[in-house]
Amino acid sequence: MNILIFPFWRRLFGSLREGWMKISRAIGVVMSSILLTVLWVTVFGIYALILKLAHLFGAGKSRAQSLWIPVNPEETGGLSNQF
Amino acid sequence: MIAKPVAILGLSCFYHDSAAALVIDGKIVFAAQEERFTRKKHDESFPANAVRHALDYAGISAKELDAVVFYEKPLLKFLERILQTQLKVWPRGFILFHRAMHEWMGKKLWIPQTIQKELKYKGPIMFTSHHESHAASAFFCSGFDDAAVVTVDGVGEWATTTIGYGHGKELKMLKEIHFPDSLGLLYSALTYYLGFKVNSAEYKVMGLAPYGQPKYLKEMRELIELLSDGSFALRMKYFNYEYGLTMTGKKIEQLFHEPTRRSESPLTQFHKDVASSLQALTEEVMLKIAAHARELTGSENLCLAGGVALNCVANGKILKSGLFKDMFIQPAAGDAGGALGAALSVWHRKFSGERLSRLENVYFGPEYSDPQIDEFLKAEGLPFEKLSEQDIIEKTASLLVGENVIGWFQDRMEFGPRSLGSRSIIADARNAANWQKVNLKIKFRESFRPFAPTVLEERTADYFDLDRPSPYMLLVADVHENRRAEIPAVTHVDGSARIQTINKNQHPKYYALLKAFERRTGCGVIINTSFNVRGEPIVESPKDALNCFLNTGMDYLVLGNCLLKKTEMPVERLKGREKYLKAFQLD
Ligand SMILES: [Fe+2]
Numbered sequence: 001m002n003i004l005i006f007p008f009w010r011r012l013f014g015s016l017r018e019g020w021m022k023i024s025r026a027i028g029v030v031m032s033s034i035l036l037t038v039l040w041v042t043v044f045g046i047y048a049l050i051l052k053l054a055h056l057f058g059a060g061k062s063r064a065q066s067l068w069i070p071v072n073p074e075e076t077g078g079l080s081n082q083f
Numbered sequence: 084m085i086a087k088p089v090a091i092l093g094l095s096c097f098y099h100d101s102a103a104a105l106v107i108d109g110k111i112v113f114a115a116q117e118e119r120f121t122r123k124k125h126d127e128s129f130p131a132n133a134v135r136h137a138l139d140y141a142g143i144s145a146k147e148l149d150a151v152v153f154y155e156k157p158l159l160k161f162l163e164r165i166l167q168t169q170l171k172v173w174p175r176g177f178i179l180f181h182r183a184m185h186e187w188m189g190k191k192l193w194i195p196q197t198i199q200k201e202l203k204y205k206g207p208i209m210f211t212s213h214h215e216s217h218a219a220s221a222f223f224c225s226g227f228d229d230a231a232v233v234t235v236d237g238v239g240e241w242a243t244t245t246i247g248y249g250h251g252k253e254l255k256m257l258k259e260i261h262f263p264d265s266l267g268l269l270y271s272a273l274t275y276y277l278g279f280k281v282n283s284a285e286y287k288v289m290g291l292a293p294y295g296q297p298k299y300l301k302e303m304r305e306l307i308e309l310l311s312d313g314s315f316a317l318r319m320k321y322f323n324y325e326y327g328l329t330m331t332g333k334k335i336e337q338l339f340h341e342p343t344r345r346s347e348s349p350l351t352q353f354h355k356d357v358a359s360s361l362q363a364l365t366e367e368v369m370l371k372i373a374a375h376a377r378e379l380t381g382s383e384n385l386c387l388a389g390g391v392a393l394n395c396v397a398n399g400k401i402l403k404s405g406l407f408k409d410m411f412i413q414p415a416a417g418d419a420g421g422a423l424g425a426a427l428s429v430w431h432r433k434f435s436g437e438r439l440s441r442l443e444n445v446y447f448g449p450e451y452s453d454p455q456i457d458e459f460l461k462a463e464g465l466p467f468e469k470l471s472e473q474d475i476i477e478k479t480a481s482l483l484v485g486e487n488v489i490g491w492f493q494d495r496m497e498f499g500p501r502s503l504g505s506r507s508i509i510a511d512a513r514n515a516a517n518w519q520k521v522n523l524k525i526k527f528r529e530s531f532r533p534f535a536p537t538v539l540e541e542r543t544a545d546y547f548d549l550d551r552p553s554p555y556m557l558l559v560a561d562v563h564e565n566r567r568a569e570i571p572a573v574t575h576v577d578g579s580a581r582i583q584t585i586n587k588n589q590h591p592k593y594y595a596l597l598k599a600f601e602r603r604t605g606c607g608v609i610i611n612t613s614f615n616v617r618g619e620p621i622v623e624s625p626k627d628a629l630n631c632f633l634n635t636g637m638d639y640l641v642l643g644n645c646l647l648k649k650t651e652m653p654v655e656r657l658k659g660r661e662k663y664l665k666a667f668q669l670d
Contacts, residue, residue, distance in 0.1 A: 036184050040169075040177060048173035067314035068258040068375075071245075079209040079433055082158040082194070 089434050090147060092134065093426030094198070095154040095216070095418050097191050099125045099282050102419035103133035104447075104498075105141055106426040109436040111224075113137040114447040114498040116419045119623035124670060125283055126620075130422075131201055136449050145202040152429045154421035155213035157194050159240040161187050164262055168325055176326030209433070211425045213239025214389070215256060217413070220424030221386035222249035223431065225411035226441025229384065231376035235369070236389035236417075237267035237282070244372065244389075248380045252431045252438060257379060263325050264316045266368055267391050269307065272322050273361045275330035277354050278344030283670045289394055290533050292362035293577035295355030302338050303364040313371035347669070350531070362396060369397040373406050383408040388424070392416035392557075393500065395581050399559040414445045414555035415499035423498075444589045445555065446505055448496025451625055456643040459625045465656070468646045475644045476592065480599035482639055483609065486514055488525055490614055490640040492628040493592050497621075501556045502613035503583055504537065504593030506621050506628070508637065510610040512536055515571040517610060524636030527664060528617040533581070534610045536573035539597050540586040542607035546570065547582055556583040570608050583611060618667035634663035 077083055093104040096117070104114035113136065118124055120132035138144060165187065169180050190197065195208045211219070217234040232247040232254065243265035247256040262268075271281045274288050309315045319325065323332045336342050341353055373385060385407040387398065393416045402410055413420050430436040451459075460467050470478060483489060488510045497503045508525060510517040512534075522530055540552050549560035559581050562574045573580050587594045601607045614622045616635060622628040625642050632640040632647065633656050640647040649657075 032185070033181060036181055037177075040173075040180055044170060044173055044180075048170045051170055065310075066312050067260060067264070067308075067310060067316050068246075068312065069261060070258055071256045073255065077156065077159070077210075077212070079152075079211065079429060080207070082156050082210050083162065 089149045089430070089436065090141070090143060091426045091429050091434075092137065092145075092148050092151045093154065093216075093422040093424070093429075094130060094134070094151065095422040095425070096129050097127055097194075098418055099127050100417050100419040101127050101130045101133075102415075102422040102498075103130040103137050104423035104426050105137040106423075106430055107141060109427075109430050109439055111423065111439070111442075111447055113140045114415070114423050114445075115449065115496065115623075116498070116620075118620040119448070119496065122620055122627070122666075124618055124620050124667065129197055129201055134202060140449065145204040146206075148202075148204060148206055150207050150209050150429055150433065151198055151202065151204060152209045152211060152425040153194050153198070154211060154216040154418070154425040156210045156240055157191055159212070161192060164238075164241050168262070172326035178328060179326055209425075209429055211428045212242075212256075213421065214242045214245045214259065215254070215428055216421040216424035217388040217416075218245065218247045218249070218256065218386070218424065219254055219428035219431075220415065220420040221388035221392075221411060221413040222247075222254050223424070223427040223439060224413060224442040225249075225384070225386050226439070227382075227384040227386065227409070227411065229380075229382050230386045230411070231373075231380040231382045231384065231407075232386040232388075233372055233376050233392075234387070234389040235266050235372070235391035237271060238262045238265055243267060246372070246376045246379055248382065249386065252435065254428070254431070260314060263319055263322070266315070266365065267389065268322070268324060268330075269317060270361065270365060270391065270394075272324065272330040272335075273357065276335055276339075276343050277357060278346045278348060280346075280670050281330060285390070286393065287529070287532065288358045289362060289396055290575075291350070291355055291358040291531060292396070293359070293575055293579065294531060295352065295357070295359035297360040297363040298356045299339065299360035300363055303360045305338060306335075307364070307368075309368060309371065311371065313368065313373075313375040315368060350529075362394075365391070365394060366397045366400045369394070370400060370404060370406075373401045373404070377406050385410045386413070387411070388413040388416045388420060390417045395557050395559045396579070398557055399579075402558060411441070412555070412557045414442075414501065414557065416557075417500065419499065445498045445503065446495040446590065447498040448505075449623065450495040451643065453643050453645075456625050456645055460629075460642070460645055460647075463629065465629075465647060465653070466651045467642075468648075470644050470646060472592070472644055475641060475646065476595045476599050478646060479596055479639075479641050480603055483509065483511055483596075483600055484603055485511055486517060486520070487511075487638040488517065488521055488636070490628055490632045490637050491593075491596075492614065492622065492625065492640070492642045494590070496623055499555070501583075502611065502621055503555065504585060504590045504611065506614040506623070507537075507593075508610075508612045508614050509537075509596075510572070511604075512570040512573045512608045512610045513604070513606055518572040520636070521610065521612060526612065526616055527635070533575040534573050534612050535581040535583060536570065536608045537583045537585050537593070537597065537611040539594070539601060539607040540584040542601075543582070543584050546608055547580060549582060552584040552586070553582045554584055554586075554589055556581055558582055569606065572610050573608065616664060616667065618669045630663065633657055634660045 117130035
């Protein structure tokens, strides 16, 4: 009996699991989009506004003679760093 | 006791043109782009196939690697450039922010984990900066004892343009220009405005330029503030790429008084003139950067890498300027070459290894032996003729005279974007009709696109205004006026040609073919174009080559020492053209 019923349950649970994974993935996409939007409006928004104000006060500085930026070897980072 | 060889695997991926390069004891053992295996042009995915081929070729397992190196610094790119740019452009860039976060959170932030998982590797994982990888790929392959090293591309972490100095085993980055100011992105933005695909079709704009006049140079100069030392800043009001899903918008249309060209719509004289103006501006900027690099480093040698170094017209101008005595351009100048540069950089920085002599060729990919090809063709059940090496060369040379177009598949595959005689479509350069035949019936690409010649190295000066070898098709020079009528199929509309020179050491079989052709015709030049159709990666295997042969107007296919003739192919095998061409997205 078990031999007959087991594949049936396995199939049923298998398709239920597959369906649930699809739904949870869709929920995940929606939730992460909502969270990212909140992050973008709040944290990024406030920080960006502060930066823009700071930039306004710093405006009017004279343009550099050269637009090359010297490379500081200290800043290049070691081989094991990702930054 | 003999010391174990040091094996370093360089990887580039997740932007475009992913690749793997294996360097053992400082020698380049294998290098290939992932697109060749997945058959997806400019594939950016993790180069699992390229890595597998590399390890198989060397006969080692991932466990035996001493280091795996990624070609850029992902955290620097994400935490600094991507997030800071988002702050700068806020409140614009909402959609780009979402996309970037999903991409980075989903895969790009987990490089070490991806490497460990994909390769089942537990050893050291290292990171070089994007432009250091480019610079190393050029300098450490140049054979120069010292050189100014210039890299120019779209963008790496922050840098878009750098000047460095290489001396012996050391390479120092000296100066750079940061995103969003980028010559590569300027070129890509105008490529977009001209209706071509970004990060893919920039070379088409270069090919279009000679059909026009630089009438819009004034407008081009409005896009960029260029200083006498080659440093520059873009006027960002004309560009959208910091925050938008397009490269340019309305402002650039107002500047040029013309809308953005729709993809595949007819090209007018206006588009040709814009391409010409962009090319003129690019050359001017590159010359200024080169002059500054000369002044800064005092070196008589120049190394070039980064996507913009594939602009062979600009390279030719730098060479002609006499600023430098000698020049070396990394053949895989784009991001694929970053994998090689990363590995070479670690070989010198971490293992204090010895220098390579000058790169002699770029045949670093997979190869297929005669028995493998034989077995493959028998399994396909197609008629073919098997000849000795000498006979296949002589027979191909005979068939080449006139109007036959031949698929030529030999030895190890090239690394980098150019076909250089291993995976090439070849034809007689003396026959003007071959130009349109190959463009329209074989490659199915735009009719304006020019073809490059391969010339016997010893005969370069007979045909071209070029005083040195150009083995990687990275230099453009004029065809001598008295020779233009002889090789019309490879002479561009302005009398120039993008030259590949070949000598016996680089590719003995391809060289022998050109010699055999020369014996028959007196001509030391043939057409050489990449073995693919429009939008398709260059063929990698005999199967790819056969598919391309069967579904295009090619007359013959030479696979190793086997010859296939189109007219002998079963009719039912020639019916899949439409489906075949649809499989590749137009570039
Ligand atoms: Fe790059």
